[in-house]
Amino acid sequence: xxxxxxxxxxxxxxxxxxxxxxxxxxxxxxxxxxxxxxxxxxxxxxxxxxxxxxxxxxxxxxxxxxxxxxxxxxxxxxxxxxxxxxxxxxxxxxxxxxxxxxxxxxxxxxxxxxxxxxxxxxxxxxxxxxxxxxxxxxxxxxxxxxxxxxxxxxxxxxxxxxxxxxxxxxxxxxxxxxxxxxxxxxxxxxxxxxxxxxxxxxxxxxxxxxxxxxxxxxxxxxxxxxxxxxxxxxxxxxxxxxxxxxxxxxxxxxxxxxxxxxxxxxxxxxxxxxxxxxxxxxxxxxxxxxxxxxxxxxxxxxxxxxxxxxxxxxxxxxxxxxxxxxxxxxxxxxxxxxxxxxxxxxxxxxxxxxxxxxxxxxxxxxxxxxxxx
Amino acid sequence: xxxxxxxxxxxxxxxxxxxxxxxxxxxxxxxxxxxxxxxxxxxxxxxxxxxxxxxxxxxxxxxxxxxxxxxxxxxxxxxxxxxxxxxxxxxxxxxxxxxxxxxxxxxxxxxxxxxxxxxxxxxxxxxxxxxxxxxxxxxxxxxxxxxxxxxxxxxxxxxxxxxxxxxxxxxxxxxxxxxxxxxxxxxxxxxxxxxxxxxxxxxxxxxxxxxxxxxxxxxxxxxxxxxxxxxxxxxxxxxxxxxxxxxxxxxxxxxxxxxxxxxxxxxxxxxxxxxxxxxxxxxxxxxxxxxxxxxxxxxxxxxxxxxxxxxxxxxxxxxxxxxxxxxxxxxxxxxxxxxxxxxxxxxxxxxxxxxxxxxxxxxxxxxxxxxxxxxxxxxxxxxxxxxxxxxxxxxxxxxxxxxxxxxxxxxxxxxxxxxxxxxxxxxxxxxxxxxxxxxxxxxxxxxxxxxxxxxxxxxxxxxxxxxxxxxxxxxxxxxxxxxxxxxxxxxxxxxxxxxxxxxxxxxxxx
Numbered sequence: 072x073x074x075x076x077x078x079x080x081x082x083x084x085x086x087x088x089x090x091x092x093x094x095x096x097x098x099x100x101x102x103x104x105x106x107x108x109x110x111x112x113x114x115x116x117x118x119x120x121x122x123x124x125x126x127x128x129x130x131x132x133x134x135x136x137x138x139x140x141x142x143x144x145x146x147x148x149x150x151x152x153x154x155x156x157x158x159x160x161x162x163x164x165x166x167x168x169x170x171x172x173x174x175x176x177x178x179x180x181x182x183x184x185x186x187x188x189x190x191x192x193x194x195x196x197x198x199x200x201x202x203x204x205x206x207x208x209x210x211x212x213x214x215x216x217x218x219x220x221x222x223x224x225x226x227x228x229x230x231x232x233x234x235x236x237x238x239x240x241x242x243x244x245x246x247x248x249x250x251x252x253x254x255x256x257x258x259x260x261x262x263x264x265x266x267x268x269x270x271x272x273x274x275x276x277x278x279x280x281x282x283x284x285x286x287x288x289x290x291x292x293x294x295x296x297x298x299x300x301x302x303x304x305x306x307x308x309x310x311x312x313x314x315x316x317x318x319x320x321x322x323x324x325x326x327x328x329x330x331x332x333x334x335x336x337x338x339x340x341x342x343x344x345x346x347x348x349x350x351x352x353x354x355x356x357x358x359x360x361x362x363x364x365x366x367x368x369x370x371x372x373x374x375x376x377x378x379x380x381x382x383x384x385x386x387x388x389x390x391x392x393x394x395x396x397x398x399x400x401x402x403x404x405x406x407x408x409x410x411x412x413x414x415x416x417x418x419x420x421x422x423x424x425x426x427x428x429x430x431x432x433x434x435x436x437x438x439x440x441x442x443x444x
Numbered sequence: 445x446x447x448x449x450x451x452x453x454x455x456x457x458x459x460x461x462x463x464x465x466x467x468x469x470x471x472x473x474x475x476x477x478x479x480x481x482x483x484x485x486x487x488x489x490x491x492x493x494x495x496x497x498x499x500x501x502x503x504x505x506x507x508x509x510x511x512x513x514x515x516x517x518x519x520x521x522x523x524x525x526x527x528x529x530x531x532x533x534x535x536x537x538x539x540x541x542x543x544x545x546x547x548x549x550x551x552x553x554x555x556x557x558x559x560x561x562x563x564x565x566x567x568x569x570x571x572x573x574x575x576x577x578x579x580x581x582x583x584x585x586x587x588x589x590x591x592x593x594x595x596x597x598x599x600x601x602x603x604x605x606x607x608x609x610x611x612x613x614x615x616x617x618x619x620x621x622x623x624x625x626x627x628x629x630x631x632x633x634x635x636x637x638x639x640x641x642x643x644x645x646x647x648x649x650x651x652x653x654x655x656x657x658x659x660x661x662x663x664x665x666x667x668x669x670x671x672x673x674x675x676x677x678x679x680x681x682x683x684x685x686x687x688x689x690x691x692x693x694x695x696x697x698x699x700x701x702x703x704x705x706x707x708x709x710x711x712x713x714x715x716x717x718x719x720x721x722x723x724x725x726x727x728x729x730x731x732x733x734x735x736x737x738x739x740x741x742x743x744x745x746x747x748x749x750x751x752x753x754x755x756x757x758x759x760x761x762x763x764x765x766x767x768x769x770x771x772x773x774x775x776x777x778x779x780x781x782x783x784x785x786x787x788x789x790x791x792x793x794x795x796x797x798x799x800x801x802x803x804x805x806x807x808x809x810x811x812x813x814x815x816x817x818x819x820x821x822x823x824x825x826x827x828x829x830x831x832x833x834x835x836x837x838x839x840x841x842x843x844x845x846x847x848x849x850x851x852x853x854x855x856x857x858x859x860x861x862x863x864x865x866x867x868x869x870x871x872x873x874x875x876x877x878x879x880x881x882x883x884x885x886x887x888x889x890x891x892x893x894x895x896x897x898x899x900x901x902x903x904x905x906x907x908x909x910x911x912x913x914x915x916x917x918x919x920x921x922x923x924x925x926x927x928x929x930x931x932x933x934x935x936x937x938x939x940x941x942x943x944x945x946x947x948x949x950x951x952x953x954x
Contacts (some may be wrong), residue, residue, distance in 0.1 A: 084835075091588045104523055140953040222765075252898060263900050263901045263903075263905070264482065264900070264903075264906070264908075265482075266898045266900075268900035269894065270898075271891055271892075271893040271894060271896035272893055272896065272897065273892070273893055273899045283932045286891075286893075287899070288891060288894075297656070297657055297658060299560075300560065300561065300563055301560075301561045301563065301655070301656070302558055303553050303557065303558055303561040303563040303564035303567065303766055304549075304553055304556055304557070304558055304564070305556060305557075306552075306554040309830035321549070321552060321556070322545070322546065322549075323544050323546050323549040323550060323552055323553070324475065324482075324544050324545015324546045324549075325543070325544055325563065326545070327563055327652070328487060329482060329483075329485035329487050329563070330486060330656055330658070330659070330885070330886070331655075331656045331658055332890070333657060333890055334890060334891060335482075335483060335658075335889070335890040335891065335894055337482070338482035338905070338906075338907070339474045339475070339480075339485060339545070341474075341475055341905055342474045342475065342476045343476060343901075343905075345900075345901055371473045372546075374546070376474060377474050377475045377545030377546055377548070378545055378788075391489070402892035418585075423800035430891070434657050434658075435657075436657075444682065
């Protein structure tokens with residue numbers, strides 16, 4: 072039951088057109104969506120017979136919306152393919168600096184028709200990234216982001232079940248700016264009351280000898296996740312690459328996983344809006360999020376409203392060859408990400424250090440998020 | 445009587461209408477109408493869910509004492525216990541259903557269950573359990589159903605005809621006797637299967653909580669047992685109350701009532717023992733996550749739920765009342781020149797009143813000694829955090845009420861009234877037990893600093909404080925009213941106490 076709906080990353084060259092960007096395979100989520108649409112179509116056809124005028128207006132709006140969704144999906148896919156191609160090319164030629172500019176241009180061009188700016192790959196556009204990356208052979212002076220990009224590339228070349236994503240957070244470098252929290256909110260279009268990566272602040276000492284400690288807390292993506300065990304419908308599951316994901320279309324919203332998580336890394340989507348109570352619900356709140364490589368428009372009581380939500384290591388970005396948003400955005404390069412099963416990756420090196428620790432190890436959850444202290 | 449009945453159904457009907465409207469609103473508006481937060485992710489509804497599942501399991505296990513273990517003194521309440529098991533199960537399922545973020549997806553638990561989850565296992569057990577109760581009830585009622593179906597009571601006859609499912613008792617007396625024997629055997633078999641199922645149903649519901657490694661307060665082997673024992677207490681108490689209020693008053697009435705009341709007290713005592721064990725071990729060990737939970741329970745904002753509800757209503761009150769009713773003094777038959785009993789009564793009254801006044805005085809002195817003085821009383825009414833004036837005042841009140849009840853139970857009113865009151869107090873108090881299971885489990889942040897780690901306009905959804913919203917309360921009242929309504933109607937229409945046409949009691953006559 073669980074393995075059945077594990078989302079494989081979509082092959083880059085899959086034909087565009089179907090909803091959800093899940094590739095050519097016939098996933099249960101798609102099947103369900105198809106059945107739902109079928110039921111809707113049947114219902115609207117019936118209704119059209121009974122209330123011809125109302126039904127035609129409603130179904131026209133529905134059709135227009137469906138078209139817009141399909142169009143946006145196609146654009147997303149196209150842009151992702153282009154990004155992938157340009158990155159592949161650049162790696163082949165070992166000219167990351169130039170390729171970044173090219174990729175960036177391609178990205179912006181691809182993103183333009185989407186109508187909203189792309190935050191993706193932000194740090195790659197920094198000029199010094201190119202300079203540092205041009206000496207990529209030197210592991211000491213190489214920028215962490217450039218190295219992690221290369222690690223990511225290698226990991227994505229492997230089959231999904233051989234990857235093991237892990238995150239390392241250097242608590243000594245974290246300045247507590249909460250940029251990761253905010254970037255994550257923006258990337259995943261999180262509503263009020265939902266947060267994937269808060270930064271815990273701990274005050275140490277007494278005045279005047281006070282210092283602060285910061286602990287960003289994403290989902291730990293445990294090897295033995297208590298939340299997965301307790302889900303009564305298997306809506307939350309461990310992917311072969313170690314990411315603990317949620318199938319929003321299946322989640323019944325019982326909140327057992329929220330109670331079971333020892334890190335309280337899950338929050339519930341209460342269906343709130345920042346701009347409710349103002350004259351207009353702003354567009355940035357209703358624009359669909361792209362989690363799990365599907366489009367999730369916010370309207371009515373549609374999932375993910377009234378579902379459990381959590382950090383997914385920006386799965387949709389990973390599959391497009393991008394680092395998680397919190398990693399890209401971190402000012403102090405305090406967050407590292409990569410494939411733990413690859414001994415040459417940066418995270419593997421960091422995890423091997425004696426100061427690498429994990430939260431609540433005694434519970435046997437085996438978290439995949441490490442802290443350097 | 446007729447007017448009372450009309451009023452009863454009128455009020456119940458109004459509550460049901462209001463409640464269903466609020467349930468409708470909750471279904472349309474989504475979970476945002478609740479006051480639950482991401483950190484207190486279960487609230488009033490879940491407390492009521494485990495409460496009703498407990499009532500159901502308790503009532504069912506009580507019925508097995510009749511049909512499996514042959515405690516014939518309780519024979520009369522067996523069917524009523526089964527019906528209340530069914531009604532409470534329905535209520536529990538209704539509450540857990542309305543608590544789902546996507547209530548229309550509940551069938552996924554059956555279409556794609558994930559059996560590593562205790563919740564999935566439980567959902568299936570509830571189903572099996574419901575079938576068992578229905579089968580057992582039908583077997584027990586079918587002979588009487590046929591009789592009522594032939595009677596002149598229109599609705600009841602129609603209902604019973606449908607429910608009899610075409611069953612016809614054999615004409616031949618020998619064959620009838622054989623059918624009866626077989627029926628008894630089947631009831632016994634179903635009841636025997638039902639015992640592990642009912643234990644699984646409620647012990648397992650406890651396991652839903654107990655398996656959460658994240659929460660040390662729940663995560664103990666004792667927890668499912670605590671669930672079971674308090675389930676038995678609440679089930680026995682419900683049957684005590686129902687039998688005292690609506691049972692047929694014949695020769696066996698008092699002995700039966702007494703034995704179910706005694707059973708209730710036995711289970712309450714066991715429950716308190718387990719509680720003490722849990723608390724003492726938790727506090728002694730001094731692990732912060734345990735100690736903080738008990739602190740929140742005992743002296744936190746909702747200390748009253750523990751002291752007045754759990755310890756008072758579901759502990760001391762029924763024990764004292766039943767004990768007092770046990771040692772009851774029946775009024776002496778009027779003697780010639782019988783001045784002595786009256787004098788004794790006056791003396792007793794004076795003594796008790798003096799005691800009452802003394803207690804009040806002590807409570808007031810305590811209050812005045814507090815630096816906040818009179819404001820303390822007002823603040824106490826708002827139930828502040830760790831305000832000891834509130835504490836002692838209310839505990840004093842509780843003691844007074846219990847003492848007065850005990851005194852009254854010894855001489856005034858009928859035993860029926862007092863056993864019934866003890867049952868009702870327990871049934872109400874167990875709700876406090878359930879609330880204290882669910883909500884304190886959430887009050888301690890899993891990681892210190894989470895409360896302030898992130899702030900936004902949806903801020904209270906990151907709170908560790910919870911009080912049910914209006915919608916949660918209104919839907920709860922409505923759904924309970926709905927179950928009570930259906931239960932009352934079935935009580936009236938089904939031949940629960942045999943099928944003689946002239947029955948003396950119906951639920952509206954309490």
